[in-house]
Amino acid sequence: MHPNLSFEQAPPFSVPMRFFVAAPWFGVVAGLLLAYIGGEVVSSRWTGEVLALTHLLGAGFLLHAMCGALLQFVPVAAGGNVWRPRMVAGVVQPLLGFGALMLAGGFFLAKPALLAGAATALLLGIVGFSAVMALALWRTPATGSTMLALRLAVIGLLVTGGLGATLAEGIARGWSLPFPALTDVHLVWALGGWALMLLAGVSYYVVPMFQLTPPYPAWAMRLFGPALFVLVLAWSGVQLIAGAEFLRRGVGVAGLLLAALFALLTLSVQARRRRRLIDATFLLFRLAMASLLCVAGLGLLMILVPVVGEDGRSGATLGILIFVGVFASAINGMLYKIVPFIAWLHLQRLGAPLTAMPNMKNIIPATAMTGQMRLHTLATGLLVLLPWLPALAVIAGLAFAASSAWLGGNLIGAVRRYAMFRDRIRAAGAYRES
């Protein structure tokens, strides 16, 4: 019966942590770059500067955090055995890290060689990671909506990586491709097919867990993943059909309504939480869901009112809301719950008595989390205003860089405290044994 079922295969601490610790520093680079280039350029999606910024966030910050989270989540929550997690993380994370930096550098400096190098590194990293995850996810006996969403998300990641690598190679080598349409398809797979799918699948699991909320309604969990996947597929199809403007709008409206439904359901179950304690994770998750509602509202407005849709500033606001407001906030919040817990879990496995263990509240001090959360919220607000007030670029960029650096510092602090307690526990063990 269920020969693959094992309950206890949390990967080594370093496996998710190397992704988590690296992630915020891409946000730091993005914030500094924005402060350097100024706010005038953000209203055009197609400039090298904006593509550098979006990929520092998307392929750097978000992709790192999401891959790290999956490496932790799939074994623990889904009972899926990840093949050689330490080796996979050791190979995939540098590929993604260098790939994201090369990609941003290639866009910013307009260097085809960097784009080609980035395409190879990111594709290798993404295909390797997806293959290992797919193997773990398809072999686990676990079923349910979270599992389905995770499986679909891995497909989404593969498609995103494949399309992204094709586009980067295409630019580097001067291929003749339908760049705007393919870029839109790449973007929708990245944000919808991969990131939102993963966020939903993980939320079904962690939102009730962290706040003791009722579960998401079963019909919604069953509907959301497959519906999102079908809409992303349909969007891809209509992008490639010339003159299908009406269909394109219809699919767009449906996708935005689906995203709004997810945000509303999350806020609704959170409103009925049994745990009254309010912490940084909870507030960041609310910020993410409020941002997602704004994305849906603005996106609908852009589709239905042409003058809004054609204004580059609307698109820029939409992008900032999605990358920073929704995904960076949700990730930031989840890291504050996951990292102290896994630090504790690994220390506990060293066999220390509980009295020798650090208080969970001290692994990342609550004041540091709350302060960073406030700065992140401020930075998000400034960034959302940026397309309309380009003079904010320096302050918004620096605020986001500082908030990301603070998050990075909080995570490094957690690793240092973990190492300190680990060494102390081992020394006490060695002393007892000698």
Add this chain to the structure above:
Amino acid sequence: MSMTDPLFRHHKHCDEIFARAEEAVSEGAWVDAEEAFTSLRTELETHFKSEEDLLFPAFEQRTGMTSGPTQVMRVEHGQMRELLDEMQRGLGARDAEIFAGAAEILLVLMQQHNMKEENILYPMCDDAIRDPDVGDAIAQRLAEPCHA
């Protein structure tokens, strides 16, 4: 109703009491906190014992899996018992930090544990154990402290 339904419902019952105890400590309402925590501890202990004495042995006997999921669940029960000790220490010292630090871990550990049971182990038990006496005995045990 399946054999493990009472265990499933009892998880939610324990969640309620956990939230009550945590809230009382955060408000400095130590008398309410003592009462809620004592109740939480009793309920969780009853839950663990029902599984360890009745459900797991029946499952292990039917399937021959003695070192698999049931063993991991027992280890996690041990971790949760230690965390309850730590919360008790915080309560005794009227130290909200100690209590909250342990409670934070207990919550995540407990929820993760419950989901593994509810999604994987309980369905396996419902599938494997055909003896209605086991289910009756579990339901009876869980009913006792709830109504005390």
